[in-house]
Amino acid sequence: MRGMIVAIDKILRELKLPAGKTAVVGRPEAALPEGITVIPSAALRKQSGEYDNLFFLGALLRDIPAEEIFTVLRRIIRPGGRLVLVDDFGNEEIPVEQQDRAPRDKEKIIPDMLYDQGFRSVAYTSGPAGAYWTAVKFEQESRGVSLALLCHNQERYLRKGIYAALAQTYPALEIIVVNEGSRDKTTEILEKEFATIPQIKVVTHKEPKGVAASLNEAFGIATGDYLTWTGVDNILFPPMIEVLTSHLDTYPELGGVYSDYVVTDENGRFCYNVDLPDFTPRGLLERYIVGVSFLIRRTAYEKVGGCNERLRLSEDYELWLKIAEHYPLKRVPERLYGYRFHGKHLDPERKTRRRRQMEEVRKISDELRRRFAGSFGKERQG
Numbered sequence: 577m578r579g580m581i582v583a584i585d586k587i588l589r590e591l592k593l594p595a596g597k598t599a600v601v602g603r604p605e606a607a608l609p610e611g612i613t614v615i616p617s618a619a620l621r622k623q624s625g626e627y628d629n630l631f632f633l634g635a636l637l638r639d640i641p642a643e644e645i646f647t648v649l650r651r652i653i654r655p656g657g658r659l660v661l662v663d664d665f666g667n668e669e670i671p672v673e674q675q676d677r678a679p680r681d682k683e684k685i686i687p688d689m690l691y692d693q694g695f696r697s698v699a700y701t702s703g704p705a706g707a708y709w710t711a712v713k714f715e716q717e718s719r720g721v722s723l724a725l726l727c728h729n730q731e732r733y734l735r736k737g738i739y740a741a742l743a744q745t746y747p748a749l750e751i752i753v754v755n756e757g758s759r760d761k762t763t764e765i766l767e768k769e770f771a772t773i774p775q776i777k778v779v780t781h782k783e784p785k786g787v788a789a790s791l792n793e794a795f796g797i798a799t800g801d802y803l804t805w806t807g808v809d810n811i812l813f814p815p816m817i818e819v820l821t822s823h824l825d826t827y828p829e830l831g832g833v834y835s836d837y838v839v840t841d842e843n844g845r846f847c848y849n850v851d852l853p854d855f856t857p858r859g860l861l862e863r864y865i866v867g868v869s870f871l872i873r874r875t876a877y878e879k880v881g882g883c884n885e886r887l888r889l890s891e892d893y894e895l896w897l898k899i900a901e902h903y904p905l906k907r908v909p910e911r912l913y914g915y916r917f918h919g920k921h922l923d924p925e926r927k928t929r930r931r932r933q934m935e936e937v938r939k940i941s942d943e944l945r946r947r948f949a950g951s952f953g954k955e956r957q958g
Contacts, residue, residue: 586705587631587660597626599652602633620645626654632661646693653713659695661686663707688909692819696826719825720748721817721871722800724791727808728756728784733916734765737808742775746818752777752794753808756784788883788891795877803872810868811844811914820871823908831876831903832896835869837913847917855905861945864893866905869913876903890940897948 599613601620615623617633621644630653632645653659663682686709687698695711723741727734741751753776755762763780770776779794795803802824806812816835823833834855839847852867859865880898883891899905 587708590701590703590705591658591660591710598629598631599627600631601649602631620648623648623652625652626657627652628654628657630657630659632659646689650694650713655713657713659690659709659711659713661690661709661711663700663702663709691822691826692910694822696822698826719802719821720750720800721746721802721804721821722750722752722795722798722874723812723817724794724798724803724805725751725753725808726756726787726790726805727753727758727762729758729760729762730807730809731758731761731765733809734762735769737806737810738770738776740812740814742773743814744812744817745815746821748800749775749817750777750798750800751775752779752798754790754794755780756790757781786885786888786891788885788887792882792885795874795882798874801874803874803877804870806868806913809916809918811840811916813912813914816869816912817871819908819910819912820869823906824871824873827906829904830873830906831899832866832870832872833906833908834866834871835908835910835912837867837869837915838911839915839917842916842918844914844916849911850915851909851911852907854907855900857900860896860900860905861948864896864941866892866896868915872899873903887940889936890944893941894944897944901948 597613598611599615601615602617613627630649632649649659683700687700690698690709690711695713697710697712699710701708701710725737725741727737730737738751738753741749753766753770755766755778766778766780771778777797779790779797781790785793791805794805802821804817804820820833820835824830827833834852836849836851838849841847850867853859853865855865876899877895879902880895882895884894885891887894896905
């Protein structure tokens with residue numbers, strides 16, 4: 577293994593790190609200032625205690641799986657403590673798998689890896705002391721997240737959808753179930769099985785109001801700082817809210833984030849993966865790239881006036897275009913959601929109705945593109 581190519585004492589002076597318990601993982605070439613602990617990489621798994629500052633050689637990722645390394649690092653850095661990841665990769669490939677990331681694309685791979693492993697305030701520096709990333713172990717603020725679950729005659733999937741929401745690893749989650757005039761057993765199930773769960777609020781409409789009106793009503797009573805929604809028949813994977821929240825926490829300038837997802841059949845069997853493109857305003861204008869797994873900052877939702885209740889189709893596309901006029905967005909390259917596709921076994925009448933809806937969606941989307949064409953003169957990257 578190559579040693580460290582920069583002197584730790586130079587980085588310490590350059591960063592002006594606060595005094596505290598400091599360690600270096602690996603075998604640095606330079607002499608270390610007094611009081612700094614050296615942790616051999618072979619002994620990393622056995623470490624205990626909490627460090628204020630921890631230096632780590634990026635080259636070690638070639639020898640130890642990244643997930644295992646960062647599980648240990650997260651354990652031995654105190655909350656608020658700093659990790660310094662030395663960029664000694666050179667032009668070599670980064671041995672970390674991420675969807676559609678080029679193996680040498682360290683500018684995207686390393687920050688996303690750090691965010692997902694519980695670090696925030698990630699920054700890259702290339703200066704006199706060398707090249708390195710810095711990151712801070714996140715002290716979770718548990719910002720409130722409000723999830724609207726929309727349902728209409730979906731008793732078959734109702735329990736699965738609600739339990740998937742309750743199984744989220746993020747603790748501060750509020751669930752608002754909007755019952756859109758269901759005529760099956762949806763109302764009965766909600767009243768008998770979920771009415772006493774404090775985390776859940778239920779809004780019941782005698783007749784369907786449409787997605788936009790339902791969302792505006794749900795988020796009008798929501799308490800969360802971040803907002804999202806889904807149909808109750810879809811599948812939220814357990815870390816979805818936690819992962820998306822971590823990215824909004826890290827980037828206060830973002831209006832929203834979105835992730836990749838998988839498509840299943842109506843029985844939940846895997847069909848295929850959907851890996852979305854990274855955000856650019858032009859890309860969003862050309863087509864709807866946000867997908868179905870996302871989280872919106874409440875202030876952004878309110879700034880643009882929420883969903884347009886005059887639209888019965890493509891209301892989500894218009895909402896994201898409005899948000900992108902004022903805020904950058906960001907893609908998270910993880911599959912965090914399962915979209916349940918019901919089209920395979922539709923009867924002829926429903927297939928005809930779906931074709932007509934898709935034609936209408938295309939017309940509305942074309943009109944939205946013309947309307948917003950002048951708004952994205954300046955490309956804002958997520």
